[in-house]
Amino acid sequence: xxxxxxxxxxxxxxxxxxxxxxxxxxxxxxxxxxxxxxxxxxxxxxxxxxxxxxxxxxxxxxxxxxxxxxxxxxxxxxxxxxxxxxxxxxxxxxxxxxxxxxxxxxxxxxxxxxxxxxxxxxxxxxxxxxxxxxxxxxxxxxxxxxxxxxxxxxxxxxxxxxxxxxxxxxxxxxxxxxxxxxxxxxxxxxxxxxxxxxxxxxxx
Amino acid sequence: xxxxxxxxxxxxxxxxxxxxxxxxxxxxxxxxxxxxxxxxxxxxxxxxxxxxxxxxxxxxxxxxxxxxxxxxxxxxxxxxxxxxxxxxxxxxxxxxxxxxxxxxxxxxxxxxxxxxxxxxxxxxxxxxxxxxxxxxxxxxxxxxxxxxxxxxxxxxxxxxxxxxxxxxxxxxxxxxxxxxxxxxxxxxxxxxxxxxxxxxxxxxxxxxxxxxxxxxxxxxxxxxxxxxxxxxxxxxxxxxxxxxxxxxxxxxxxxxxxxxxxxxxxxxxxxxxxxxxxxxxxxxxxxxxxxxxxxxxxxx
Numbered sequence: 001x002x003x004x005x006x007x008x009x010x011x012x013x014x015x016x017x018x019x020x021x022x023x024x025x026x027x028x029x030x031x032x033x034x035x036x037x038x039x040x041x042x043x044x045x046x047x048x049x050x051x052x053x054x055x056x057x058x059x060x061x062x063x064x065x066x067x068x069x070x071x072x073x074x075x076x077x078x079x080x081x082x083x084x085x086x087x088x089x090x091x092x093x094x095x096x097x098x099x100x101x102x103x104x105x106x107x108x109x110x111x112x113x114x115x116x117x118x119x120x121x122x123x124x125x126x127x128x129x130x131x132x133x134x135x136x137x138x139x140x141x142x143x144x145x146x147x148x149x150x151x152x153x154x155x156x157x158x159x160x161x162x163x164x165x166x167x168x169x170x171x172x173x174x175x176x177x178x179x180x181x182x183x184x185x186x187x188x189x190x191x192x193x194x195x196x197x198x199x200x201x202x203x204x
Numbered sequence: 205x206x207x208x209x210x211x212x213x214x215x216x217x218x219x220x221x222x223x224x225x226x227x228x229x230x231x232x233x234x235x236x237x238x239x240x241x242x243x244x245x246x247x248x249x250x251x252x253x254x255x256x257x258x259x260x261x262x263x264x265x266x267x268x269x270x271x272x273x274x275x276x277x278x279x280x281x282x283x284x285x286x287x288x289x290x291x292x293x294x295x296x297x298x299x300x301x302x303x304x305x306x307x308x309x310x311x312x313x314x315x316x317x318x319x320x321x322x323x324x325x326x327x328x329x330x331x332x333x334x335x336x337x338x339x340x341x342x343x344x345x346x347x348x349x350x351x352x353x354x355x356x357x358x359x360x361x362x363x364x365x366x367x368x369x370x371x372x373x374x375x376x377x378x379x380x381x382x383x384x385x386x387x388x389x390x391x392x393x394x395x396x397x398x399x400x401x402x403x404x405x406x407x408x409x410x411x412x413x414x415x416x417x418x419x420x421x422x423x424x425x426x427x428x429x430x431x432x433x434x435x436x437x438x439x440x441x442x443x444x445x446x447x448x449x450x451x452x453x454x455x456x457x458x459x460x461x462x463x464x465x466x467x468x469x470x471x472x473x474x475x476x477x478x479x480x481x482x483x484x485x486x487x488x489x490x491x492x493x494x495x496x497x498x499x500x501x502x503x504x
Contacts, residue, residue: 021275023473127285162285169288170271170295172279172472 005057007085016046016053019170020160026177026202029150030054034062034113036180037149039137041199042119043127043158048086050157050173051117064089064109065117089116103140110144120195127158130203133196138188141181148180151195153202176202209371209433210378214252217382221248239477247475247484251381255374259306259363266360267302271295272481273352273489276472280462280482281348286334287341290325294349297321301353305360313361317354322346352482355489358496368503369435376499379433383445384491387423387452394418408460416453423449435503447498448491455490459483 016022031038040047048065055063069090072082082088089109095102109116118140120133141149156173178198183191221244228237254265278291297317304313326342362380365373395415403411427445428438436444459482463471472480 021272021474156279159279159283159288162288165288167289167292169292170275170278172275 001061001084001087003084004087005060008052008057008060012049013053015168016050016173020046020156021170021172022050022053023172023174024054024177025175026179027054029177029179031115031148031150031180032059034115035110035144035147036115037110037137037140037144037147038063038115038117038152039120039133039149039195039199040117040152040154041130041203042121042124043154044124044161044163046157046161046168046173047119047124047154048117050154050175051152052086054175054177055115059115061087062114063087063117064114066091066106066119068093068123103136103143106140107143110140110147116140120192124158124163127162128155130196130200133192135188135192137195138183138191141183141191142188145183148182149195150180151178151198151202152176153178153199155203178202210256210374213375213378213382213430213433214248214256217248221245236477241477243475243477255363255377262363263302263306263360266356266363267298269481269485270298270302270353270356272474273356273485274298274348276474276480276482277348277352277462280466280468280471281344282466283344284334284337284341286329286332287345289332290328290341290345293325293328294321294345294353297349298353301357302360305357305364308361308364310361313357317349321349351489352485355493356485358492359488362492362496362499365499365504371433371435375433379430379444380448380491380495381488382430383423383427383448384452384487386426387419387449388456388487390419390422391415391453394422404457407464408457411453411457419453420446420449434499440502444495444498447494451490451494452487455487458490459486 038051040051048067052060052063052065064087066089067082067086069092072088073079073090082090089105091106092099092102101107106116118137120137121131122134125131137149141147153176154173155175156171159169160171160173161168178201181195181198186194221241225241225245228241250265253261255262274294278294283291301313301316304316325345326338329338329342359377359380362377363373365376367373391411392415395410395412395418398414398418399412401413402409403413403416424442424445427448428441431438431441434441434444459471463469463482470479471482474480475484478484
C-alpha cells in the first residue's frame with residue numbers, strides 16, 4: 001500500500017506533527033505488532049489520523065481504522081479515499097441477515113495480525129464530552145480474549161477540527177496511551193463500562 | 205570580518221556549553237540537568253543554523269518559533285468554539301508580520317499587530333455574533349499576538365539592520381539571545397548558590413533576590429565582554445546588559461503568571477528539561493523588543 005504511506009508522509013504527518021503537534025504519553029504501551037485492538041474517545045476526523053501517525057511507517061501498514069460504511073463509503077470518492085488512503089474496514093451500522101456476521105471483516109483483520117482501530121462511542125461527539133461506549137467492543141474481546149485491547153485518550157483534536165466544521169485551526173493534541181486490557185469473562189456491559197472508565201482516567 | 209565575529213562567538217558558546225555538559229555529567233548527573241543541557245545543544249544548533257545561513261531561512265526560523273509559541277499559548281488558554289476563527293486569523297498574521305520584517309518595511313512592521321489586528325480582530329468576532337465572552341477572548345488573543353508574534357518578530361527585523369561599525373543584525377541578534385539565555389542560567393546558578401530571599405514567592409518560588417542581583421551584575425560585565433558584537437561603547441554595553449537582565453526577569457515571571465493562572469507547571473513538553481517553547485522564549489519576548497528599540501534609538 002504505497003499510496004497510503006505516501007499520503008501519510010506528504011500530508012498527514014506534516015499536518016499532525018508539525019502544524020498541530022502531538023504531545024504523546026504512554027508511548028511504550030503502543031503495540032509494535034498485531035493483532036491488537038485500539039479504542040479511543042472520538043471528537044474529530046483528526047482522531048484517526050492522529051492515532052495512525054503514532055505508528056512507524058512499517059507498522060502503519062497493519063493499522064486498520066473501522067468506520068461506518070454509510071458515512072465513509074456512501075460516495076465513490078469517499079470510498080476510494082477510505083479504501084486506498086486509510087485502508088478502512090467499513091462496518092454496517094444496520095446489518096441485514098444476508099451480510100453474515102457484522103464483525104466478520106474485523107475478525108479477518110485480527111486473524112491477519114492487523115491492528116484494528118475503533119471508536120466505541122460510535123460517532124463523533126462534542127469536544128471533551130464522552131458518550132457511553134457501544135458494546136460491540138466487548139463482543140470482539142470475547143471472540144478474541146488473547147488479543148490486547150489498548151485504550152487511548154485524545155484531547156485537543158476536537159478543538160482543532162470539531163464535528164461540522166471544515167476549518168482546521170492548529171492546537172496541540174494530547175494523546176495518552178494506556179496499558180493493554182484483556183477480556184476475563186465479565187459481563188459485556190461491565191466490560192464496556194470499565195473501558196469507558198479507563199479512557200476517562202487517561203484523559204486526566 | 206563580520207562573519208568571523210559571529211563564528212568566533214558561536215565557537216565560544218560551544219566551548220562553554222561543552223564545559224557545562226562535562227560538569228553536569230560528572231558532578232551533578234541528575235536527569236533534569238542532563239535533559240536541560242542536552243536540549244541546550246539542540247537549541248544552539250537550531251539557532252545557529254537559523255541565523256547563520258541566510259536571511260530567508262532566518263525569517264522562516266523565527267516565524268516558525270512565533271507559530272510554535274502562539275500555538276502553545278492558544279492550546280493553554282480557555283477558548284470557546286467560535287474563537288477558533290479569530291485564532292485562525294491570528295495565525296495568518298504571522299507570515300505577514302515576518303514578511304514586513306523581511307522587506308524591512310518598518311512602518312507596517314511596527315503597526316500591523318498593534319493597530320490593524322487590534323482594530324480588526326474584534327470585528328471578526330462581531331461577524332460571528334457570539335456576544336458572551338467577547339471581551340475576554342479579544343484580550344487573550346491580542347495579548348498572545350503582541351507577545352509571541354509582535355515581540356519575537358523584533359529578532360527578525362533586527363537581522364535585517366544594515367551593518368554599522370562593522371557589525372550587522374546577525375551579531376546583534378546573537379548578542380541579545382546569548383545574554384538573555386545567560387541571564388536565565390545565571391539567575392538559576394546564583395540563586396542555587398546564594399539564594400535566601402524569595403523575590404515573588406507567589407508566582408515563581410525559585411526566583412531569589414540574590415539570583416536576580418548576581419545575574420544583573422554578571423550580565424552587565426558579559427555585555428561589555430561581548431560588545432565586539434555591537435556598535436556600543438562600554439557604558440552603552442553596560443546599559444544593554446542591565447536592560448536585558450532586568451527585563452529578561454520580568455518576561456520570565458510574566459509568562460509564569462499565565463501558567464499559574466491556568467494552573468500548569470510547564471507550557472508543554474517539546475523541549476526535554478525545559479518544558480515547552482513558551483518556557484524557553486519567555487524572557488526573549490520581553491528583551492527582544494526592548495533591546496531592539498535601544499539599539500534602534502542609539503544607532504539607526
